[in-house]
Amino acid sequence: xxxxxxxxxxxxxxxxxxxxxxxxxxxxxxxxxxxxxxxxxxxxxxxxxxxxxxxxxxxxxxxxxxxxxxxxxxxxxxxxxxxxxxxxxxxxxxxxxxxxxxxxxxxxxxxxxxxxxxxxxxxxxxxxxxxxxxxxxxxxxxxxxxxxxxxxxxxxxxxxxxxxxxxxxxxxxxxxxxxxxxxxxxxxxxxxxxxxxxxxxxxxxxxxxxxxxxxxxxxxxxxxxxxxxxxxxxxxxxxxxxxxxxxxxxxxxxxxxxxxxxxx
Amino acid sequence: xxxxxxxxxxxxxxxxxxxxxxxxxxxxxxxxxxxxxxxxxxxxxxxxxxxxxxxxxxxxxxxxxxxxxxxxxxxxxxxxxxxxxxxxxxxxxxxxxxxxxxxxxxxxxxxxxxxxxxxxxxxxxxxxxxxxxxxxxxxxxxxxxxxxxxxxxxxxxxxxxxxxxxxxxxxxxxxxxxxxxxxxxxxxxxxxxxxxxxxxxxxxxxxxxxxxxxxxxxxxxxxxxxxxxxxxxxxxxxxxxxxxxxxxxxxx
Numbered sequence: 001x002x003x004x005x006x007x008x009x010x011x012x013x014x015x016x017x018x019x020x021x022x023x024x025x026x027x028x029x030x031x032x033x034x035x036x037x038x039x040x041x042x043x044x045x046x047x048x049x050x051x052x053x054x055x056x057x058x059x060x061x062x063x064x065x066x067x068x069x070x071x072x073x074x075x076x077x078x079x080x081x082x083x084x085x086x087x088x089x090x091x092x093x094x095x096x097x098x099x100x101x102x103x104x105x106x107x108x109x110x111x112x113x114x115x116x117x118x119x120x121x122x123x124x125x126x127x128x129x130x131x132x133x134x135x136x137x138x139x140x141x142x143x144x145x146x147x148x149x150x151x152x153x154x155x156x157x158x159x160x161x162x163x164x165x166x167x168x169x170x171x172x173x174x175x176x177x178x179x180x181x182x183x184x185x186x187x188x189x190x191x192x193x194x195x196x197x198x199x200x201x202x203x204x205x206x207x208x209x210x211x212x213x214x215x216x217x218x219x220x221x222x223x224x225x226x227x228x229x230x231x232x233x234x235x236x237x238x239x240x241x242x243x244x245x246x247x248x249x250x251x252x253x254x255x256x257x258x259x260x261x262x263x264x
Numbered sequence: 265x266x267x268x269x270x271x272x273x274x275x276x277x278x279x280x281x282x283x284x285x286x287x288x289x290x291x292x293x294x295x296x297x298x299x300x301x302x303x304x305x306x307x308x309x310x311x312x313x314x315x316x317x318x319x320x321x322x323x324x325x326x327x328x329x330x331x332x333x334x335x336x337x338x339x340x341x342x343x344x345x346x347x348x349x350x351x352x353x354x355x356x357x358x359x360x361x362x363x364x365x366x367x368x369x370x371x372x373x374x375x376x377x378x379x380x381x382x383x384x385x386x387x388x389x390x391x392x393x394x395x396x397x398x399x400x401x402x403x404x405x406x407x408x409x410x411x412x413x414x415x416x417x418x419x420x421x422x423x424x425x426x427x428x429x430x431x432x433x434x435x436x437x438x439x440x441x442x443x444x445x446x447x448x449x450x451x452x453x454x455x456x457x458x459x460x461x462x463x464x465x466x467x468x469x470x471x472x473x474x475x476x477x478x479x480x481x482x483x484x485x486x487x488x489x490x491x492x493x494x495x496x497x498x499x500x501x502x503x504x505x506x507x508x509x510x511x512x513x514x515x516x
Contacts, residue, residue, distance in 0.1 A: 041353055078353035080361070103347055103356050110356075133357045136396045163359060165425045167393050183418060207418050208364070220415060223361035 022260045027190060031092025031236030033243070036128040037121035038088070038229070039114070040081030042074060042101035044214050050085055053093075058120065059101035060113040067116040072101055079214045083221055084132050084229040086212030091189045091233035092240075098126055103133075111140045115147065118158075122151045127239055130232040131160040132225035134169035144171045148178055157235055157247045161228040162200040173199050179235075179251055183207055183227040189234060194258035202254065204230040287442055288487075294438035295330070298431060302332040305427040309388070309420045311404035315339060316392070316431060317351050318400040326351055326401065333405070335380040342380070350389050351401045358398050360390040360425060362416040388416040390424045392432035400435055402428045 035055070045054050059072035076082045085097055102117035114133055121129045129151065135144075148171055151158050158178035163169040172180040183206025184193060193203035206227030213219040231254070238253055239245055245253065298316060306314035313333020317326040324346035331339045347356050350363055364386050385406050392400040404424060407413040416424075489500040 041347070077347050078349060079363075080353050080357075103353065132359065134359060136358055136393055136398070138396050161359060165358075165360070165391070165393060165428070167396060169358060185418065208415055218365070220364035221361060222363075222415065222418065222421065223359060225357075225359045225361060 022257055026238050026241035029092075029237040029240040031088075031095030031233065032240050033094075033096070034092070034128065034236040034239045035096045035098060035124075035126045036088055036092075036130060036232055036236055037098045037100050037124065037126035038081055038084050038130045038132075038232075039100045039102055039117040039121055040084055040130070040132060041078040041103040042072065042076040042081050043085045043097070043099040044076045044082045044212070044216070045073065045099075046075075047082060047086075047212050047214075047216050049089060049212050050082070050097075053089060053097060054085070055096045055098055057099040057101070060116055060120075062113075067113050069100070069116075069120050072099070074101070076214050077101075077103060079219070080132065080225065082214055083209075083211045083219065083226060084130060086218075087209060087226060087229035088130070088233040088236070090211070091230065092236035095233065095236040098124070111135045111137055115140065115143055118144075118147050118151075122147065122154055122156050125154065126156060128232050128235050129156050129158045130229050131158060131171070132228045134161060134163055134172050136163075136165075136167040136169050141170045145174060148174055151178075152247050155246060157239075157250045159228055159232045159235065161223075161225040163224060168199075178247075179231060179254065181206075181227045181231050182224045183222065189230050190257075191261070192231060192234065192254070192258055194255045196255065201251075202231060202258075203227065204234075206230070287446075290441035291438055294434050294441055298330045298434045298438065299332060301427065301431055301434065302330060305424070305431075306332060306404060309404050309416070309423060309427075310407055311388070311416075312406035312408055313382075314402070314404050316400055316402055316435065317344065317355070318392075318435060319355070324355075326355055329400075335382040338380045339382070350387055351403060354389040354391050355398055355401050358391045358393065360388075360421060362386070362388040362421055364413075364415040383411075385411050386413050386415055388421060388424055390421070390428040392428050392435055394432045394436045399432060399439075402431050 042059065043050060043054055043057065045051065045057060057072045058069040059074060060067050061070055080103075081099060081101065085099070088095060088097060098121075100117045100121055102113040114135060118129065118131065148158060158171070160172045160178050160180050162172040162180050162182040171178055174180075179202055180200045181202045181204050182200045184191075184203035185207045186192070186203075186205045189205060191205070195201055195203065204227040206224055207222050208220050209222070209226045210218060210220050211226070234254070235250055238250065242249075242253075302314040302316065306312070313331065313336065315328050315331035315333075315336070318329045319325065320327040320343070326344040326346075328339045328342045333339075344351050346352060350361065353359075354361060382405075388404040390402045391398045392402055402424065404416065404420075486500060486504070490497045
């Protein structure tokens, strides 16, 4: 895919920096054929809105000092993964969601399992990896950076939630190889923002988001971690339209789309 | 434990009590500061109640350690299993979040509400971070007045993060001050021989007694009165002594 394809090649709209404006047809896509890994607390597979839509469900298990992944039917320990899946489904209903549970199982939930889950998602070659998680522990910064480099080279687009705390959260503060997102009051998933030059580059709807929750229920939630799956889902639409899109191009496309909208 | 404690046991009890008293003196200012900050911040965030959860035990369970609001007394000491519920998620991920409609929460909060008689509708949970580590969770629940409550706003979420920074420092300081108390508990746990078992049994018997909470309240009153000054301590001793002598003498 060439980034120029996102922008129409017709004349006009020079103020957006994109001759001819933006090709809007990707918004009609449903994410078909695009795999999204949700590395989180698991997903409630039996939820009415999600039943049959979760292509695989794995969970981290400690085997001695190693962390391995096995098929999981244990659902969601906290509700968070189910909430993220609901956000994705609302925008990209045909995306292939893969649940990678790294939180909530007995003895699991530390930074090591988080890293192992990310590595598992990269090894599986998922096109989009949704990380509504983070760690402020400095010892995980270097291994996370290595994993993100691997993701970048493997063509996996990693979308990570920022935090709103004084301490930097990894990997959201890495600027080169992933897309970091913080919450915005917008309701329209296509009304995302791009703040070029800031550590956390993107904003997306993350305030009072109505989404799926455990117990076959729904909740209204607020947080950067719910802005994150909005961008993952938008990327699924773009990737359906442009399957060859690389992580670098994905970031450029989001920037171009956001910039063109703000110029309108 | 059968019969009266031996001199050896009494001496061990005295040492434990002394250590706990020192720990209490050291931790009380932090306890009070955290409670004051919870009170102040819950007013500022317009929440009905606030609480701090910290990890306990090797499994990483969270326990309500400090709280303000209508059910704070029954909330303190309640445990959340590791990684469960909103607080468990916030603790393990370091990601703050707010949830409305929490009364329909199917896992943990319904259980907490059943135990406390409280009805949780909205929650704002923020991690307590210190030196890169998540050391607990700061939670705000509901609003003043009657439901339905307005959801917590992004601005209140950011404000909660600032309070969390201050609370985290106090919790860290509290834990440092509590080292002495922890030390005495470990001595009790690790000491071998019949003496340590007897000391343990003595405290277990105290805690199991129906009037345990009354005694603790009375002890707290005496402690507070004693801390007012030398004259006040003497007066307190005289009043209590007179009362005991009166009762011993058969007074009604």
